[in-house]
Amino acid sequence: MVPLSWYIMLSAVMFSIGVFGFLARRNLIIMFISLELMLNSVNVSLVAFSHYLQSMNGQILVFFVITVAAAEAAIGLAILIAYYKNNPTIKVDEINLLKG
């Protein structure tokens, strides 16, 4: 069996890549994918902990995270498209109407 710490390290690395991608990339779609990566890294660690601790709670939370992530994706893309219709750009640096 693969030891728990490997999963936790995988999850930490995935989460860090997600955070880095969110902060460093300037394309909204890539940032969106980074967000999904963050959520999925949490799923990996939750399932690993859940299996290790023999407790179902982690896996139940994973179910909810998956469904919420789907809803979040739908709403996020809807907001993105509503934005794009008024102002066709997906570069973060050009989204600067509100500031000060």
Next chain:
Amino acid sequence: MDAGTTLTIMDIRPFVPELTLLCAGLILILLDLIVKRKEIVAAVGVAGTIAALYATYKLFGYAQPQYAFFDMFVLDGYSSFFKLIFYLNLILTICISVKFMEIEKASCGEYYSLLIFATSGMMIMASAADLIVLYLGLELMALSTYILAGLTRKRHRSNEAALKYFFLGAFSSGFLLYGISLTFGLTGTTNIRDIAHAIYALNVMDSPILYLGMIFIVVAFGFKIALAPFHMWAPDVYEGAPTSITAFMSVGPKAAGFAVLGRVLFDAFGGMQVQWTSVLIPMAVLTMALGSIIALSQTNIKRMLAYSSIAHAGYMLLGVIAGTPEGLTSTANYLMIYTFMNIGAFAIVIMLRREGFRGENIEDFKGLSKSHPLAAALMLIFMFSLTGIPPTAGFVGKFYVFMELINSGYTYLAVIAVVFSAISAFFYLRIVMYMYMKDPGEEIVITTSPSMSIALAITCVMVLILGVFPSFLLNLVRYSILG
């Protein structure tokens, strides 16, 4: 646990207020398809809220907390008091937005059902006894408010606000989840009370992993409450969103965030008070400083009120820092008062909005007292209250927070808070100066409606009554939280 033998219909009892409100939301969705007049939809929404309020009132009397769904959901005085704030927030927001959404040409039935779903999410957050339920409530609230912020689809600013709110909100909920997963991995449970027991039993109080998990959870709620340095989204979103939604967002999610912060920090991480206090104190000072100082240079009133709401979040956090149940009581008290004064102030801003005129600049308030003395007087009361000048309720709220803070031995923090409170008087009283001491530039027309008058009457009367007779609210909040 053996599910079949213990799950009964009586188990749902503590969940009835949320269930009532969710049903109202579903009815509104269907009603919107049939009914053309949106006022009817709004009225049904208010009726549903009052039904939920009645359910909370009927369930309030129990001395012992009631648990449901295998200890995942709790109904106690603490959550009931916060639910009262959410109901008031919802009703007042619906009242001030009926006319406004027509002017914005975004008057749709979804608006009201989304408000109701967001409020249900907040209620579930306040009642969460398990991190899973907490996450679900948070997302129900957050997803609804993302849409609400972008509801005026044709407006570029509203789109941008929704986009920023969505991305930063989703980012913060990623942190929350990671914090939950670390806490779960270390303690082996997601139940908030069991976490506290497990921390003692396993003796992991000094574990850096648990510390990291706690920090991540605090950071995630810092985002929702808009505590510095996680406040960046707030001014942009508050400015871009429709004004009625700004009023809703500046109170509801903040109160829900504090409800959860209080429960998680006191119940789950109660043994790590030294650690979390050391994180919260710099955050509180920074929040008060940034909010009060940057607000001085704003020209847009919604943006100014956004910074003011950041500063107020700093004052509210002081009650949590005090670290006693009484401190939490003072925070809850402040939140209730803040609901009235903040929604009142936004209501006046909404009144200036009319067809073809936004009325969001501070300049637009020039000489309001000459043409509309009543509106100017109301704004004066709300501004005094936000500053914290007696005999308004804002003074009472601040006074009790500072008192609990001094009782816990943080006198220097109270002094800092009073200093920033004095600084904040500059920008609140600047509005008063514009209204009373400047000549009107162009003619000011205000838009009123019966529901708006009701909302203004409620907020204004409450701000004044609670300022003069604070004991009523204080007894209620003490009874709710301290038992």
Next chain:
Amino acid sequence: MPGTYIPWDYVPVMIVFAFAVMIGLGALVGGLLVRPRRPYAQKLAPYESGNPPVGEPRYKFSVKFYIVAMLFVVFDVEAVFMYPWAVAFDKLGMFGFIEMMLFIFILLVGYIYVWKKGAFVWE
């Protein structure tokens, strides 16, 4: 512990993975070494059955696809809750059944909403 443990069960996976990479890279590198390379403008143009290319390769397609896809994702993912219920159906009994029907009813309200709003009207 990391370092001391070697996951023997996964060795075949690693071997297959290594072969896949080798074959892919091998074909590319081999071709690069063997083939003659004399490019000119027509040769570098994208291949469209011998016809001259028409328009941009990246064009926008209708947002209708997006709405249907989004609705599909949302309604599809909700099915994840049915599996645990199906597994524990006997234990949960009548109460679980009613709960699940309520859940499906809420989904139905959403379905009626999108239907009435005309999200399924294609033309």
